[in-house]
Every structure is written in structure tokens, then in C-alpha cells.
Amino acid sequence: MTIAYQQFGGGHQTQIWLSSVRGQFQKIYPGSKIVLEPINASENEYYTKLDLMNQSAKTAPDIMVEDTFLVNSDASAGYLMPMNKFVNSWPAWKRDFYPAMQKAAESTNGTVYGVPFNTDTRGLWYDKPLFKKVGLPVPWQPHSWANILQAARTIKAKAPGVTPLWFYSGKPMGEASTMQGFEMLLYGTHNTLFDSKTKRWVVSSPGFLNSLNFVKTIFTQNLAEPLQNALTPESSTIATQQLMPKQKVGILLDGVWEYSNWLPTGPAPWPKWNSVYGVAKMPDQNGDGYTSMSGGWTLSISSKTKNAQMAWDFIKLACNKNNMLHIDLMDANVTPRKDVAAMPAYKSAGHGILSRFASFNAFTHFRPAFAQYPSISNDIQNAMENVMTGSVSPAQAMQQYAQQVTNYVGKAHVTSVK
Incomplete structure (x- = not known):
């Protein structure tokens, strides 16, 4: 079974966490073979490389670390396996995960495509x-x-x-x-x-x-x-x-x-x-x-896997209370689990910084979770770059953005606010 995840710069927190879970898993299931596949790339390059891997059953990982804002687009592309039958039989899902975090891993029709292992605020x-x-x-x-x-x-x-x-x-x-x-x-x-x-x-x-x-x-x-x-x-x-x-x-x-x-x-x-x-x-x-x-990352199962139950067992272990505490403290992120947030080790983490950022949940927002979002995000980056380099004025950049988005979502799906 293979697990793909992003690795970039000097941080190896995800690898340390997954390696620890792999050791626990192999003690429970002796003889199981789990291969960690780090993708050394920036965020955009990671999305591109993961997309290419998912296009073939020969290269698709069994489990992938998925950005929540890509859940809808990757589900629409057929890359992700629906996980409702798994999470609905797992008591911790409804009992311990914040409702907003459950929604972060859902498509617009309510299908669950991953288990969040962190969230964040800014x-x-x-x-x-x-x-x-x-x-x-x-x-x-x-x-x-x-x-x-x-x-x-x-x-x-x-x-x-x-x-x-x-x-x-x-x-x-x-x-x-x-x-x-x-x-x-x-x-x-x-x-x-x-x-x-x-x-x-x-x-x-x-x-x-x-x-x-x-x-x-x-x-x-x-x-x-x-x-x-x-x-x-x-x-x-x-x-x-x-x-x-x-x-x-x-x-x-x-x-x-x-x-x-x-x-x-x-x-x-x-x-x-x-x-x-x-x-x-x-x-x-x-x-x-x-x-x-707010955003976050999930562990998701490939639609092409031949090891669905094994993949779910790994995810369930990786996202239990103690392993979730491990990654959220090490990665310095807001936890998706209420029971982890209540643990003394979490509440005191980072001299209270985690709790400080967690308080921002009171006024936070989430990105539009639609398949068109990645393309729209790219158009925003273009607009920003054109403005910061002086290529166009802010008004021209907004006009270009409006035209680009209209071209691929259609006039019936856009609006302007005066």
C-alpha cells in the first residue's frame, strides 16, 4: 500500500507522523507493506504531480494527503473513493470531530472523501x-x-x-x-x-x-x-x-x-x-x-485502490486521538478533533499560540468548495502578480479576472456587486 504526501523545504512533520503510524500499523498487521511516497514540490506542483499520478491505476497511491479545497474537483475527476460507509461506522467521526471539519471533507452532495487531520486559521x-x-x-x-x-x-x-x-x-x-x-x-x-x-x-x-x-x-x-x-x-x-x-x-x-x-x-x-x-x-x-x-488537509483513499479496507484501517489509526495530537502539535495546526483540543498538552502548546489561533474560528471563513475553485484561485494569483509587478492597474486586473472566469464558468454563473 502506498501513501503520497507533499514534502517541501526543511519540514518533515508529515513524514515523521506517517512513519510513526506505519510502525504502529505493522505491529497490528504483521507482514503488511506500506510505502511512503513523498512528493518534493511546492503546493501547486504537488497538486499537479498528484493529479498526474491519479490518472493511472499503476501510479495512483492508495492513500493521499489531500488539500480540502481540492476535494470537490478531485472527486469530480473520479480520483477519490467515497468514504461514507467507513466514517459512518466509526464512532469517533460523529462524536469527536467538529461539524465544520466534517463538512470540509465533503462534496457538495454530502459525500465524504477524506478524514481531516488538521485545520488552521490565519x-x-x-x-x-x-x-x-x-x-x-x-x-x-x-x-x-x-x-x-x-x-x-x-x-x-x-x-x-x-x-x-x-x-x-x-x-x-x-x-x-x-x-x-x-x-x-x-x-x-x-x-x-x-x-x-x-x-x-x-x-x-x-x-x-x-x-x-x-x-x-x-x-x-x-x-x-x-x-x-x-x-x-x-x-x-x-x-x-x-x-x-x-x-x-x-x-x-x-x-x-x-x-x-x-x-x-x-x-x-x-x-x-x-x-x-x-x-x-x-x-x-x-x-x-x-x-x-481556514483550510486543512485530509487523508483520502484513491478510487483506484485495491486495498480499500486496509487503507481505511490505516487512516482510522492515523487519525485517532493520540496520533492526531502528535501531528497537530508537531505541525502546529488547529486540530479537527474536539477531544484533542481539550487535552492539556494541546491547550498549553506553543505557549498558548494554538489556542490563540483557535479563537479565530469565531470569525473565520472557508473557501468555496467547488470544482472550479482551483482555476479561479490561479486567476487570482495572476491578478495579484500583474498588479504587484505594475503590469496592469488593479481595475484592469479585475476586468481580466472577470473575463477569464466568465469564459470557463459561463455568463449564467457569474455576477457583479456594485
Whole structure:
């Protein structure tokens, strides 16, 4: 039985977790052969390579680590096995998993295609000593985009050599640009990508335009990272593993998992991280609330597997209470299981950072879980990159985005918000 998963940069947390579960599994089932197949690639490349593997029964893995935003598209493509019969016979599924996390692994018709092993939220990491040095308040909690820009401009003026605001944008960072970057802006404008009432994609809105204008502002005013550090799939690695431990990043808009880089088991161990970086909620554009985005990963079974029961037994073991605690602590992510969240080891993890990010669940959002989303996400990345490099204006980028989306979903499935 084969298990495919992404491995990129210096992090090997998924491999460590799966290797541990493999050892447990082989004690329960002596003689079973389980092959771990790491795919060394960035997020977008991982999706592409996994897609290619799934096109043939000879290369398709039995189990795959699946991004929740791809569940619908991969299910539609016939790559994933429905798992309702398995999860419905597993008491922990209904008893211990948060309902929202169960939904994250479902298609639009209610078919379950995976078991989530982590989820996440996003916020603003900020350098507390640096903020004090340049005269910014600590603790810091911005209430609008204007507050963020004001802090970034202060850092730029008073701390030469420090990147004021690290913000993922453009095609090389893939879905991270869309979700950690653009959607963290858009969903704070109270506009969305998809209108759930009309069931149409929103291709033009004031919030979309304002979000692109924010991207333009930070990159043209040198408030964000240099383009050579932004337009590379290593952007996150550069920020979190190289520059943040040197206190060369003032603010980073990113997820809960980033502190795992600095743990003793991480790729860039840094014992003092918690005394340096704090976390703030991401504010809405005009100060009327806060926002976040949530995603996560599942263990899914290939539709082409000949070992369905064995694959399910492995997933059930991997996602039990203790093994879930293992991966969620090591990977520094929000757990999908209520019983894990209540464990003392989890509640105290990361000096309370996990619980801090978990509180963002009160105002978080999820990406539209439709088969067209991956293509739409790619169009957003194109729009961001064109704006940040100065190729087009934000208004032109939105117009191009609207045309691209309309071309492949059809005029009947798009709408504009004035």
C-alpha cells in the first residue's frame, strides 16, 4: 500500500507522523507493506504531480494527503473513493470531530472523501521588540487596513533593513497567495468570491478592487518583501526560517503553523521565538470586525485502490486521538478533533499560540468548495502578480479576472456587486 504526501523545504512533520503510524500499523498487521511516497514540490506542483499520478491505476497511491479545497474537483475527476460507509461506522467521526471539519471533507452532495487531520486559521505575526523600538504599541491589535499600513510605514522609516510586511502574492506561492494573501483581504471587505444565495461567482466587486489596491500599495511603496523574495516558491521559507529568527520581518500575514518552524523538531529551531513574535487578529478593511480563513488537509483513499479496507484501517489509526495530537502539535495546526483540543498538552502548546489561533474560528471563513475553485484561485494569483509587478492597474486586473472566469464558468454563473 502506498501513501503520497507533499514534502517541501526543511519540514518533515508529515513524514515523521506517517512513519510513526506505519510502525504502529505493522505491529497490528504483521507482514503488511506500506510505502511512503513523498512528493518534493511546492503546493501547486504537488497538486499537479498528484493529479498526474491519479490518472493511472499503476501510479495512483492508495492513500493521499489531500488539500480540502481540492476535494470537490478531485472527486469530480473520479480520483477519490467515497468514504461514507467507513466514517459512518466509526464512532469517533460523529462524536469527536467538529461539524465544520466534517463538512470540509465533503462534496457538495454530502459525500465524504477524506478524514481531516488538521485545520488552521490565519492572523498577523508581529515582532514585539521591534514594535517597541520604533514606537508602536505592544500588544498590537490593528482595527483596520489603515492601521496595518501605518505600522508598516513606521517600520520602513525607523528600521532600515527590515521588511515591514511580508505578504504572499503572485503565482509562485500558489494557493498561499490566494488564501493567506488575497482572501484575507477580500473577506474583510464583506464581499466574497462566491454568492451563496444566487450560486454565482462574484467576478467584480468593490472589495475585490480594494484588495488589489492594497496589494499595489504595499509593493509599490516598498512596504512588502522585494519582488525576488515574493515571486519564488521559497518565499515562506525565506521569511520564517531565514529572516524572522534574525528579526528582519516586522509583520507576517500567515497561519498558525508557522511556529512549528522554530520548535526543536522544526527546520529552524529558535528557542526565543515566543518572546519575539506576538499574534494579532486580521482586521476588516474599515474597522468593523475581524476576519480569518481556514483550510486543512485530509487523508483520502484513491478510487483506484485495491486495498480499500486496509487503507481505511490505516487512516482510522492515523487519525485517532493520540496520533492526531502528535501531528497537530508537531505541525502546529488547529486540530479537527474536539477531544484533542481539550487535552492539556494541546491547550498549553506553543505557549498558548494554538489556542490563540483557535479563537479565530469565531470569525473565520472557508473557501468555496467547488470544482472550479482551483482555476479561479490561479486567476487570482495572476491578478495579484500583474498588479504587484505594475503590469496592469488593479481595475484592469479585475476586468481580466472577470473575463477569464466568465469564459470557463459561463455568463449564467457569474455576477457583479456594485
